Amino acid sequence: MKKESVRLHINGKIRELEVEPNRILLDVLRQDLELTGTKRGCDDSSCGACAVLIDGEPQMSCLMLSVSYQDQEITTIEGVADGSELDPLQRGFAIEGGAQCGYCTPGMILTAKHLLARNPEPTDQELNEALSGNLCRCTGYVQILASVRKAMELLRAKRPLEVQPR
Amino acid sequence: MSQPSNFPPHNGSAVGARIPMVDSVDKVTGAGKYADDLTLPGMLVGKILHSPHAHARIRSIDTSAAEQLPGVYAVATGRETPVKYGILPIGHDETIFAVDKVRYIGDNVAGLAADSEAIADEALRLIDVDYEILPGYFDPEKSMEAEQDLIHEDKPRNIEKEYHHHFGDVEAGFAAADYIRHDRFECAEVTHAALEPHSTLARFDSQGTLTVWSSTQVPYYLMKTLAATLQMPESKVRVIKPLVGGGFGGKSEVIPLELAAAVLARKAGHPVKITYSREEVFYAHRGRPRQTVELKTGVTREGKLTAVEARIVQDGGAFCGYGVVTILYSGQLLNAMYDIPNVKFDGYRVLTNKPACGAMRGHGTVNTRFAFEQQLNMIATVLGIDPVEIRRRNLLQAPCITVNGLRVLSYGLPECIDKVAGQSDWNEKYGKQRFGKGIGIAGSHYVSGAANPIIRAQMPHTTVNLSADEKGVVTIFTGASEIGQGSDTMQVQIVAAELGIPVDRVKIVAADTALTPVDLGSYSSRVTFMAGNAALDAARNLRQVIMAAAKKSTNAGNQLTFDDAARLAIGPNETLTAAGTYAPPKDAQGGKFKGAGVGPSPAYSYSAQVAEVTVDTETGEVRVDRITAAHDCGKAINPINVEGQVIGSVWMGLGQAVQEEMVWEGGRLMNPGLLEYRSASTHESPPIDPIIVESNDPEGPFGAKEAGEGSLAATIPAVAHAIYDAVGVWINTLPITPEKVLKALEEKKKTGVRS
Numbered sequence: 001m002k003k004e005s006v007r008l009h010i011n012g013k014i015r016e017l018e019v020e021p022n023r024i025l026l027d028v029l030r031q032d033l034e035l036t037g038t039k040r041g042c043d044d045s046s047c048g049a050c051a052v053l054i055d056g057e058p059q060m061s062c063l064m065l066s067v068s069y070q071d072q073e074i075t076t077i078e079g080v081a082d083g084s085e086l087d088p089l090q091r092g093f094a095i096e097g098g099a100q101c102g103y104c105t106p107g108m109i110l111t112a113k114h115l116l117a118r119n120p121e122p123t124d125q126e127l128n129e130a131l132s133g134n135l136c137r138c139t140g141y142v143q144i145l146a147s148v149r150k151a152m153e154l155l156r157a158k159r160p161l162e163v164q165p166r
Numbered sequence: 167m168s169q170p171s172n173f174p175p176h177n178g179s180a181v182g183a184r185i186p187m188v189d190s191v192d193k194v195t196g197a198g199k200y201a202d203d204l205t206l207p208g209m210l211v212g213k214i215l216h217s218p219h220a221h222a223r224i225r226s227i228d229t230s231a232a233e234q235l236p237g238v239y240a241v242a243t244g245r246e247t248p249v250k251y252g253i254l255p256i257g258h259d260e261t262i263f264a265v266d267k268v269r270y271i272g273d274n275v276a277g278l279a280a281d282s283e284a285i286a287d288e289a290l291r292l293i294d295v296d297y298e299i300l301p302g303y304f305d306p307e308k309s310m311e312a313e314q315d316l317i318h319e320d321k322p323r324n325i326e327k328e329y330h331h332h333f334g335d336v337e338a339g340f341a342a343a344d345y346i347r348h349d350r351f352e353c354a355e356v357t358h359a360a361l362e363p364h365s366t367l368a369r370f371d372s373q374g375t376l377t378v379w380s381s382t383q384v385p386y387y388l389m390k391t392l393a394a395t396l397q398m399p400e401s402k403v404r405v406i407k408p409l410v411g412g413g414f415g416g417k418s419e420v421i422p423l424e425l426a427a428a429v430l431a432r433k434a435g436h437p438v439k440i441t442y443s444r445e446e447v448f449y450a451h452r453g454r455p456r457q458t459v460e461l462k463t464g465v466t467r468e469g470k471l472t473a474v475e476a477r478i479v480q481d482g483g484a485f486c487g488y489g490v491v492t493i494l495y496s497g498q499l500l501n502a503m504y505d506i507p508n509v510k511f512d513g514y515r516v517l518t519n520k521p522a523c524g525a526m527r528g529h530g531t532v533n534t535r536f537a538f539e540q541q542l543n544m545i546a547t548v549l550g551i552d553p554v555e556i557r558r559r560n561l562l563q564a565p566c567i568t569v570n571g572l573r574v575l576s577y578g579l580p581e582c583i584d585k586v587a588g589q590s591d592w593n594e595k596y597g598k599q600r601f602g603k604g605i606g607i608a609g610s611h612y613v614s615g616a617a618n619p620i621i622r623a624q625m626p627h628t629t630v631n632l633s634a635d636e637k638g639v640v641t642i643f644t645g646a647s648e649i650g651q652g653s654d655t656m657q658v659q660i661v662a663a664e665l666g667i668p669v670d671r672v673k674i675v676a677a678d679t680a681l682t683p684v685d686l687g688s689y690s691s692r693v694t695f696m697a698g699n700a701a702l703d704a705a706r707n708l709r710q711v712i713m714a715a716a717k718k719s720t721n722a723g724n725q726l727t728f729d730d731a732a733r734l735a736i737g738p739n740e741t742l743t744a745a746g747t748y749a750p751p752k753d754a755q756g757g758k759f760k761g762a763g764v765g766p767s768p769a770y771s772y773s774a775q776v777a778e779v780t781v782d783t784e785t786g787e788v789r790v791d792r793i794t795a796a797h798d799c800g801k802a803i804n805p806i807n808v809e810g811q812v813i814g815s816v817w818m819g820l821g822q823a824v825q826e827e828m829v830w831e832g833g834r835l836m837n838p839g840l841l842e843y844r845s846a847s848t849h850e851s852p853p854i855d856p857i858i859v860e861s862n863d864p865e866g867p868f869g870a871k872e873a874g875e876g877s878l879a880a881t882i883p884a885v886a887h888a889i890y891d892a893v894g895v896w897i898n899t900l901p902i903t904p905e906k907v908l909k910a911l912e913e914k915k916k917t918g919v920r921s
Contacts, residue, residue, distance in 0.1 A: 036203035037196015039411070041361045042444040046841040049361055077196035086194065094190035097806040100814065101650025102193030103361040103411030109194065128848040135840055137361050137412050138650055140817025141851045143810050 006067050010035070011079025019066055026050045026061040029076060037077035037106045041135070048134030051107035052076050058111045058133075077106035080113065088154035089113055089147070098147030100138035108134050112148045120155060180662035180669050181868045184806045187655045188674065189409070189648065198409045201365035201381045202441045209367070210239055210279040212430050212440035213286040214423065215293050216449065217268035217275050220304075220519040220833030221317070222297040224266055224275070231292040232278060237285035240433035241278040241293070247429055249395045253387065253419035253524075254620060257326075257486030259318055260522075262395055262425040268297070269317055269484035270520050271833045272449030274422045279430040279438045304832055306456075306481040306516035317484055317517040326482050326515040327490045329761045331497055333569040339473025339508030343464025347545055350460050351537035352899040354827040355481065357453030358526055359845055362411020363444060368427040369437040376428055377404045381411065383418040383647050384687030387620070389679045391420045392428055407677035413649040414818070415525035418689040419487055421450055448838035452524030453828070455492065456481040459537035465545050469556040473508035476500055478534065482515045485522035489515045491620075491764050492523065495530025498765025500538060502568045503579060503611040503772065504560040509569055519833045525689055527818055528878040531612060536900065539608035539883035544896060552596070553607050553887065554587045557774075571757030572766055576871065578798025578861035579609060582774035585796040585857045590776035597891060602781050606887025609774045612876030613767030614800075614866070615692025617750040626747035627692070628700040629683035632661065632708045633743045636736050638729055640665060640708070642674040645685030646697035651874050652807035653693045657701040659803050660867055664705035667728050683745070691872035694803065695769060696748045698867035704746025711735070711744050751865070769863045771876035772798040775816065777884035781892040783911060786904030788824050788889055789852075793881060796857040800871030805858060811874040812856040819881030821846055827901050 003018040010033065019028055029035040029052070038061055041049035045060040052061045053075035080087045089109045092098065099105040108131065115122055115130040122130065127145055136144060192198030229241040244263035252258040263274050276293055280286040303309035303317060309324040317324050340346055366380040376398065382388050385405040393400040410417065423440040431438040442450060460477040478496050482489045497511035528535075546556040557579075562568070564577035586607065587593070595605045619627055631643040642661055648654040654674050662669040675681055685697055715735030716726060726734070735742055756766030778791045795816050802808040825844045829836040837843050862869035882900065890896050895910035 030203070031205075034205075035196075036199065039200075039362070040202070041363070041411075042840050044444070044839055044841070046839060047361060077194075081195055086191070090191075090194035093194045094186040097187075097810045099187070099190055099193040100652075100810055101360070101362065101412040102189075102198060102409060103200065103650075105193050106196045132847045132849050135361065135845055135847060137359055137414070137818070137845065138814050139810060140813045140820075140854055141848050142813045142817075142854050143806075145848075 004067055007070050008066065008074060009072065010074045011076060021065065021067050023066050024062055025064040025066040025069060028066040029061060035076050035078050039103055039106060041103065048107045048111065049104055051110050051134065053110050053114060056114060056117060058114045075110065077109060080109060088151040091154060092147040092151035096147040096150045097143040098139065104134055104136040108136070108144055112151070116152065116155065121152065180659045181803050183659065183804065185659070185669060185804060187652055187807065188658050189654060200362055200409045200411050201367060201379050204367050204379055204408065206367065206369055206437040209437040209439055210281065210434055211283050211286045212277060212279045212427050212438040213290055214274050214426055214440065215276040215290050217264065217271060217273040219268055219297055219299055220271050220302040221300040222268050223300060224264060224268065225296040225298055227276060228294040229276060232289040235285065235289045235292060237281040238289045239279045239436060240430050241276060242429050242433055243276045247395060249397065251391050251395050251420065252486050253488055254486060254490055255622060257490060260485050262422060262429055272521055274426065277426040277430050279434045279436070302519040302833055304518055304520065304830065306479050306518055309516050309518050310514065317519060321517060324517040326486050326517050327493060329494060329497060329511065329513045331511040331570065331759065331761065334508035336473045336475050336508045336510040340464040343472045344467040345545065345549060346462065346464045347541060348462050349541050349544070349898060350458065351540065353457045353533035353536060354900050355454065355456040355523065356526065356822045356826045357448060357451055357828055358414035358416030359840060359843060360412030360414055360416050363442045363447045364417065364421050364423055364450060365439065365441040366424045366427040367437060367439040368431040370432055375402050375404065377406065378424065378428055379406045379408055380424050381417055382407055382424065383410065383413040383649050383689055385647060385677050385679055386645060386684055386686060388420055388424055392425060395425050396428055396432065404680040407647050410649040413688065414527045415529060415689065416452055418525050418687060419452060444840065445838045448835055449521050451483070451521035452487055454526040454532060455523035457496070457533040459534055461537045461541050463541055463545065467549065469546065469549055469551045469559045471504060471506045471560050474501055474506050475510040476534065477512045479514045479516060481518050483518055483520045483522040487522040487524040489523060492525065492530040494761050494764035496534045498570060499531045499611065500534050502570060502572045503609060505562050507569055520830065527815060527875045528612060529690065532879040532882070535610050535879035536882040539880070540886050540896065540898065543606070543883065543887045554583060554592060557583055557609060570765065571762060573754050574770060575865065576769060576800060576861040576863035577772065578859040579772035579774065581859045582772055582796035582798055583609065585859060586774045586776045586794045589855070589857060590778065590794045592776060602783055602892055604781065604888040604890065604892025605776060605778050606884045606891055607774065607776050608880045608883035608887060609772065610876055610879035611770050611772045612872055613690055614695035614769040614771060614872035615767055616690045616764070617754045617756065617766040617768055618763040619686055625684065626700070626749045628685045628696045628748045629745060630657070630697065630700040630704040631683055631743060631745045632704045633741050634708060634712060634732055634736060635741050638671055638732055640667065640672050642672065642701060643682045644674065644676050644697060644701065645682045646693050647677045647688040649688050651688065651811060652804060653688060653697065655807060656694055656698055656803045660698055660701045661705045663868070664702055665709060665728055691875045694870050695866055695872065698803065698870060699748040700746045702746065702867045703748065704744055707746055708742065708744035711742050715739055715742065768865055769800065769871045771872040773877045773880045775877070775880040775884045777881065777888040779885060779888040779892055781889055781907060783893060786908035786911070788902060788907060790820060790824065790885060792853050792855065793884070794855045794857065795877050796859050797873060797877050798859040798861045799873040800863040800866045801860050801869035802858050803868065803870050808858055808873045809856040812877045813854045815875060815877035816854050816881045817851060819878040820885065822900060823882040823885040824902050825850070
């Protein structure tokens with residue numbers, strides 16, 4: 001198959017490469033760009049391990065052709081930390097045991113990142129709803145939910161105090 | 167635990183600390199490498215051709231067209247690699263690729279290596295196999311009637327192995343009983359479905375040394391099997407375990423792709439990586455077999471157990487795998503968490519034309535435990551004894567040796583029962599809630615590693631080496647396999663505690679057969695007890711080495727800090743090293759009867775759980791509202807990780823209880839995907855409250871025992887019991903689907919009898 005030139009905006013960098021138009025984004029990230037933090041857990045978008053953010057929205061990279069996402073900002077797990085400073089979600093997952101085998105972790109963190117960006121104080125139900133497309137076989141989700149709540153706590157401490165009108 | 171500490175005396179502060187796993191940053195940043203993340207220059211894609219037939223003779227295989235396809239480097243079939251292997255010395259019945267015959271849909275017929283996945287797929291289609299189809303066996307009871315076309319010629323009646331155990335005198339025991347109950351239980355087949363699909367990268371270097379990076383729980387056994395099947399010296403085989411994305415037993419024996427990648431790498435002269443698709447993972451299987459349990463239990467009016475008798479049949483699939491061990495565990499741990507004087511067990515491990523079953527979390531014990539605990543709850547109900555109370559009346563008096571020869575030193579079951587009953591408000595809820603809401607209780611136990619190794623060798627089960635260098639860093643070299651359960655972190659905490667140094671001064675090099683000493687692997691929940699004890703032994707020895715060297719330079723003796731002692735000692739010596747080992751004591755190795763080798767462990771964990779459910783009587787749907795789980799892990803080296811293991815076990819048990827099932831049509835799996843298999847999402851996952859019980863085992867490292875598997879088995883009967891409490895029906899077949907609940911409710915309405 002004839003290759004096409006693509007320009008991908010990934011983690012704040014522009015990556016130009018030649019790919020076959022039928023290659024899924026997951027494979028291009030993992031094989032061509034060595035961004036192996038994005039994982040493949042199934043073949044049919046049922047597990048969420050391959051989730052990345054496209055313009056801030058979580059999407060399964062196993063369902064997407066890489067050539068279709070040339071003008072959008074793609075964020076993978078490698079783009080979540082600020083240099084050596086871990087994101088509050090990454091700290092939360094480390095502190096609360098949210099990452100056992102770690103294989104679902106990148107997808108979980110990115111999905112939670114999208115949720116907290118929209119809704120910094122989600123209810124338990126909103127949290128469950130947001131993470132319901134990301135499967136984990138280790139944790140029973142209990143420590144994952146605790147990890148996100150820990151991140152909410154860390155983020156709260158960073159936010160300027162809001163003065164409530166009386 | 168980062169405060170300065172003395173050396174000696176050690177203060178043990180790193181043990182019991184809720185610290186993040188030592189590899190957690192790698193996992194949360196995506197920097198950590200799993201097998202499929204690795205690449206090598208010139209690496210090829212490996213693929214396996216699987217059998218479309220459940221049972222067939224291979225008349226011929228023509229690979230010539232595939233070999234001639236541009237971009238194909240190697241094609242391999244069974245005749246080239248006929249050496250038989252298997253995880254158990256008595257179960258060497260597999261070959262890398264099928265020789266002359268396929269035994270299940272998905273069996274490995276041929277393998278090839280090509281430049282790209284697309285070429286590999288095309289080449290697979292070009293392999294022409296001529297099959298002569300044989301009758302297939304899919305039901306173990308029918309399979310046992312087979313007289314011809316056996317699955318393995320040396321296994322008459324397709325029975326892999328049968329065991330008949332009798333301890334005490336069951337006839338006398340039943341004669342002494344006031345009430346005897348007979349029930350039949352059926353448990354569906356389930357699988358691990360670790361989120362990381364199996365993956366292996368193999369490379370031969372110019373010296374002929376093979377290096378294999380693989381998603382394995384057992385690097386040491388993999389190294390030995392590679393050497394045996396590729397007919398190479400073990401000294402030329404190196405296995406490296408990168409991060410592993412979950413195992414649960416599914417990576418605890420050698421999986422065909424691990425050998426196929428090596429064979430193809432040798433033939434192609436290039437590195438080869440094979441990664442299974444999710445469907446291939448389901449067919450690789452090695453999960454928990456379908457099992458029927460016919461159970462007869464006798465009890466006095468007061469609820470004291472007098473005898474138990476079980477006939478257990480396991481649908482083992484086409485190869486032995488761990489099967490002999492699985493059937494033995496199902497019998498050996500039938501009685502051993504309670505005081506039952508008379509026990510009879512008839513166990514049959516039967517071959518069928520399906521993927522081989524194997525070890526899965528709670529290996530062999532889970533389905534038997536479901537049957538036993540469910541029946542105990544039925545008995546309590548009939549006798550009008552509170553189900554919590556009936557358990558208290560049948561406790562072991564530890565230390566003791568059970569009737570089947572299992573040595574029990576620490577026994578936290580009574581405390582587990584008390585804790586869950588208390589925390590769940592059992593007395594206020596049991597039998598007292600509205601129709602549709604229920605609460606149930608059950609217990610379970612599990613080994614902390616097998617006291618007898620799989621391979622018959624008189625060597626320690628684990629060796630750990632330590633080195634201390636002039637930077638004040640202590641490095642652990644261990645063969646133990648981190649698979650997400652916290653193996654590395656546990657060893658770091660133990661060494662740091664024993665030496666009285668901060669955990670960030672302890673580094674770990676693990677699971678590389680060229681660099682690290684022998685450890686048998688991450689299975690049977692052996693790592694904390696065995697590798698933990700070896701790490702502790704090594705740390706004690708290192709302390710002595712350092713002190714002895716330091717004393718040559720000073721009279722300060724026991725007042726020295728680790729840093730001072732290390733500086734004094736290492737100064738003239740550059741680095742200091744010490745080794746530690748662990749082997750189970752003789753008196754923990756069990757009895758002398760046939761099959762006695764499986765079941766004995768140096769220590770057993772105990773669990774008690776309370777499940778609370780709401781049953782929708784219109785739809786039959788069971789919603790689990792909460793599970794309270796107390797687990798006796800001896801001592802929590804890292805409480806966060808212990809809680810994570812307990813919660814994860816409970817959750818996996820819950821999946822088996824109410825939704826997971828491998829659905830077969832003949833030899834074809836109808837649900838080989840994570841959605842179809844119904845792995846629970848956040849929506850179906852209830853709050854799970856873990857309670858750590860610390861019985862301080864006298865032989866465990868700092869008192870620690872197993873935490874990663876034992877809780878699973880209690881969840882299923884606790885949920886089933888809660889369903890009975892909610893709506894008055896006992897469901898004896900797993901999984902407990904809405905259909906089964908509705909049917910039972912209809913039966914109950916018709917007969918007016920509580921089944």
